[in-house]
Amino acid sequence: MTLLRVEDLHTHFISRDLDNQIRVARALNGVSFALEPGRILGLVGETGAGKSLTATSIMGLLRPPARVVGGRALFEGRDLLAMPEAEVNALRGRDISLVVQSPKSSLDPLTRIGDQLIRIHRAHRKASEKAARERAVEMLASLGIPDPARRMAAWPHELSGGMAQRVLIALALMNAPRLLIADEPTTGLDVTVQAQILDLLRDLVRRTGIGAMIITHDLGVVAHYCDEMAVMYAGAIVESGPVRQVFANPSHPYTANLIGATPERLRLGGPRTVGGPPPNLFRLPEGCAYRDRCPQAGADCATPPPDVALGAGHVARCHRVAA
Ligand SMILES: Nc1ncnc2c1ncn2[C@@H]1O[C@H](COP(=O)(O)OP(=O)(O)OP(=O)(O)O)[C@@H](O)[C@H]1O
Ligand SMILES: [Mg+2]
Known part of the structure; x- marks a missing residue:
């Protein structure tokens, strides 16, 4: 059975401005992905894309003004978002563990x-x-x-940063969870420590068959350690699939930009930043959220882009992609 299946997850920040008007920031706009046991999924995307929010939404750890307003998060077939609080609490920290983004503050x-x-x-x-x-x-x-x-x-x-991060992972693994979500587990650590920790995680996944989702900025980490990847932009997954397929044939213009044209560039500089301002979540355009920054945008991009299946589980959400 699929370990974690997230379907059309929507999370909004709902607040009032100075004129007492309700303001809605559409931070997650229909996030969908699946994770199988024994696999590692990499969730990538620029800062503010909604990666951490995806994790906290699934785990039931949102605080106002953030609220899940739609979708499902099925853990072994049971919807975490529809479960009584007590049941989610029992799962969290035991069957599902989250390693949060800032290690020091969570010890x-x-x-x-x-x-x-x-x-x-x-x-x-x-x-x-x-x-x-x-x-x-x-x-x-x-x-x-x-x-x-x-x-x-x-x-x-x-503890040093590397030690604190390891202790945090130890805490997450103490109860032998079946699902581990690690938010930037090695960001800020030196390369050797980073490799050590990620090697351990991968061995653990291979040995025990748990499923892991690694949230990261680092495409090198995805290329080396993940089986599947999902690329996030403005609160939605714009491309996903097996890591090899996506790297070999990045199909959404945003993914292509992130990955860059050559493997050399990846080794040298990691992901490129994308030109132009990030999208305003209070005023997301109809249609493709990337179109203001997209070199390939055309008039049709004002309508919602389709999910185009490219084979072997590789999917891109774009008008420009041909199946
Ligand atoms: N109170 C709020 N009101 C409106 N929007 C908010 C609020 N708090 C956070 N956001 C927005 O929610 C979005 C999701 O942020 P999230 O932390 O999930 O990004 P991320 O992809 O994890 O980024 P990073 O790579 O920097 O960790 C951001 O664009 C942020 O601006
Ligand atoms: Mg984050």
């Missing part, structure tokens, strides 16, 4: 890391203090943390 500064690991385990799984401690030490060791038994006593502020 409890007043609790030693060992105690945080033990606590999350015992909150969701029946385990003795001793068994939980053993599991925590094993988990730290498996994430390449040296001298893990001693590290259990460390305070969050004593």
Whole structure:
């Protein structure tokens, strides 16, 4: 069964301006994708595209003024967005884990890391203090943390960025989730540590068959570590498919721009920035949201673009793409 199937997810920020008029920012506009067990999906797109919001919407972690206003998020066939709060809470942190974008701020500064690991385990799984401690030490060791038994006593502020990130991943994995969502899990870390962490994640996915979604700016990470990818623009997926297919034949003009023409460019500079201002979520145009920045835009782009199937699960949402 598909592990996670997100269907036509819409999330809005609903607020009032100074004149007391209601303002709606359409931050997610029909996000759809699927993740199978044992696979890694990379979610990419420029800053503000809605990647983190996709994760928090699925996990039921939105705060006002953000609200899911439509769509479904099926975890093993059950809609997380329609489930009673208590059930989602039971799944979250146990069967579904999220590694959030800012590691330092999500560790409890007043609790030693060992105690945080033990606590999350015992909150969701029946385990003795001793068994939980053993599991925590094993988990730290498996994430390449040296001298893990001693590290259990460390305070969050004593950790380097790389260590804090690993502890966060350890926390996410303590309860052996079936779905892991990691939001920029290695951004800001040096390349060696980044590779170490992502290698571990990939091994874990291959070994245990969990499904992982990695949110990243870094197309190199997608190329090296992901099986599938989804490219996000203005709160929608504009192109998705197996990583090889998308890299070999980037079909949406936005994807083509992100990836650039040559593999050399990718190695040298990572993703290019796209020219022009990002879209205004309060006033998204009818039709294709990318058309103001798109070199190939024409009159037909004022109508909603179709999802064009390009074979092997590769899909691009664009008027210019021919099947
Ligand atoms: N209170 C708000 N009102 C209106 N729009 C908001 C509000 N808070 C956030 N947004 C918008 O929601 C959008 C989604 O942001 P999100 O954090 O998901 O982007 P992201 O793709 O994760 O970016 P990054 O790569 O920088 O992490 C952004 O464009 C942001 O401007
Ligand atoms: Mg983000």
